[in-house]
Amino acid sequence: MGWESRGHGLYFYRAKRIGGRVVREYVGTGQVAELAAEIGRSESDRKDAERQALREAIQELTALDAPLIALDEAANLWVRIALLAAGYRQHARGVWRKSRGRNKATE
Amino acid sequence: MAGTKQQNEVEVPTTGSGIFALVKRAQAGDKSTVPALKKLLEKPEHVDLMGGNVAAEAQRSFINAMAGKNLAFKESLTRKLELLRSELAGLNPTPVERLLIERLVATWLQVQDADIRYAQAENLSKHWGDYFISRMDRANKRYLAALKTLAQVRRLAVPVLQFNIARKQLNIAGGSVVSDDI
Numbered sequence: 355m356g357w358e359s360r361g362h363g364l365y366f367y368r369a370k371r372i373g374g375r376v377v378r379e380y381v382g383t384g385q386v387a388e389l390a391a392e393i394g395r396s397e398s399d400r401k402d403a404e405r406q407a408l409r410e411a412i413q414e415l416t417a418l419d420a421p422l423i424a425l426d427e428a429a430n431l432w433v434r435i436a437l438l439a440a441g442y443r444q445h446a447r448g449v450w451r452k453s454r455g456r457n458k459a460t461e
Numbered sequence: 462m463a464g465t466k467q468q469n470e471v472e473v474p475t476t477g478s479g480i481f482a483l484v485k486r487a488q489a490g491d492k493s494t495v496p497a498l499k500k501l502l503e504k505p506e507h508v509d510l511m512g513g514n515v516a517a518e519a520q521r522s523f524i525n526a527m528a529g530k531n532l533a534f535k536e537s538l539t540r541k542l543e544l545l546r547s548e549l550a551g552l553n554p555t556p557v558e559r560l561l562i563e564r565l566v567a568t569w570l571q572v573q574d575a576d577i578r579y580a581q582a583e584n585l586s587k588h589w590g591d592y593f594i595s596r597m598d599r600a601n602k603r604y605l606a607a608l609k610t611l612a613q614v615r616r617l618a619v620p621v622l623q624f625n626i627a628r629k630q631l632n633i634a635g636g637s638v639v640s641d642d643i
Contacts, residue, residue, distance in 0.1 A: 425515040429610070435501060438494075
């Protein structure tokens with residue numbers, strides 16, 4: 355989106371996405387083009403601010419969830435320990451099954 | 462007696478890396494690790510070493526985020542968590558069950574947090590909506606997985622582990638009398 359200078363005139367174009375392709379659309383020149391450029395700028399600023407706010411919210415919530423993810427890892431480790439101690443082995447796709455060989459240590 | 466003595470002499474790792482190494486050997490099929498694994502599970506301090514503090518931290522940060530400065534809400538939420546804990550724990554939970562219950566409580570808090578944030582958000586754009594919905598989905602999945610794991614551990618491991626702990630306690634109480642008929 356922007357101004358293009360040709361000869362003695364300034365011409366304002368705006369970019370649009372149509373069916374996945376970016377297409378340049380001629381808006382005009384003079385006061386109408388300046389007004390369109392101003393509207394475009396404020397719309398772009400609004401989107402930038404929204405993106406920034408979303409980034410900050412994601413950072414904040416990621417930090418909030420982080421201890422829970424650490425807890426998940428610790429709890430899963432203890433589940434493994436408990437099931438291994440009880441004589442189970444983890445097979446494909448996470449299924450725990452009793453070991454085939456009888457192990458004196460687990461009895 | 463000899464068996465009891467042998468179990469008492471089992472060396473148990475006391476650091477996180479030691480525990481990881483032990484689990485790795487057990488997963489590879491090393492059956493000599495089983496007595497050490499059982500011993501690890503008997504003592505709450507071992508479980509707290511890797512999990513207890515993290516559970517408290519996770520719950521505290523959710524409570525603070527949800528309640529903010531509202532002390533009444535904070536208090537009622539804390540009370541609700543205590544009820545949830547006692548409801549899930551039953552009479553005599555093992556240390557691992559207690560850790561899994563703490564995880565369940567923390568995941569329940571995350572589900573509430575995600576739902577409240579989505580419900581209270583106004584004029585959500587598509588990006589915000591997508592993010593909040595995906596966080597709610599992740600929280601729900603984590604909560605259901607935590608529930609399933611607690612049930613799985615109770616069904617598969619706890620009967621065996623409690624049996625072993627009970628047998629050991631009887632050995633100690635009865636001096637040299639070893640009974641396998643419990």
